[in-house]
Amino acid sequence: MAGNKEVVLLSGGNPQIAKGDGDRPVQEYIAAMPGWKSAAGKKLDALIVATVPEVEKAVRWNSPFYGVPGQGWFLCFHCFNKYIKITWFRGRQLDPVPPVGSKDPDARYFHIHEDEAIDEELLVSWIRQAAAIPGWISHAKDKAK
Template identity: 50%
Template sequence: MPSRKTAKPAVKLLAGGNPQIAKGHGDAPVQAYIAALSDWRQDVVRHIDALVTREVPGVRKAVKWNSPLYGMDGETWFLGIHVMTRYVKVAFFNGKSLDPMPPVDSKTAHARYLHVSEQDPLDEAGFLAWVRAASEAPGERM
């Protein structure tokens, strides 16, 4: 009887095109998340990942709740990414302590967001200033 090759299952996409990626620590789960994205959102998240990695030596990465997280100690996190239909939401978990604050308010006590869309590209200089400051502030335990 001939053997059947089974195709690798595709990554399930959740609301807004956010990929369902297994929870894990390190760069590999984050790269799997990025690889599962499509269109302009993949380019945006890849660029954000590269900027954070370059700007914050020794940054720790993980995927939890289908979102890449970035932190300094592997237990607390200063930044997270979540893909939506029309934008990529970058969460600065202690964003209300940043000066100036990222532009989008949050229902949570300390967070602020930056939305990056295909029409509104990333302001790299402003983003990097927030990343530097956020990486030096206490992270959020998640």
């Protein structure tokens, strides 16, 4: 829990974590993810860090964001009632293309469900590919990084 303060869960059980840069707010978010989602969030965070050791982290819009310094964000994730949604900001450029479409023609989604086996090799491949492509820049502050 963030600073010994009870974390509010928003719609779908998504933790409400203040916007912040670095690992601390991301770890607060992951710790506050309800039920099985916290362990899945820890695993996802560990895979990202192992695959992209120089990864930058932040919490924006109540979601952990991951990026490469100077390149922008390549993924974020968000809790929903029955799954965790990973957003690949340039997902259309990944091979294979993640399965779930978006209103944004560049973005693609991948959902993690409870008790569903995850193809970690595929997930690591997507992480590696996504980190190698110029990512999504959300605003002027992110452009300066």
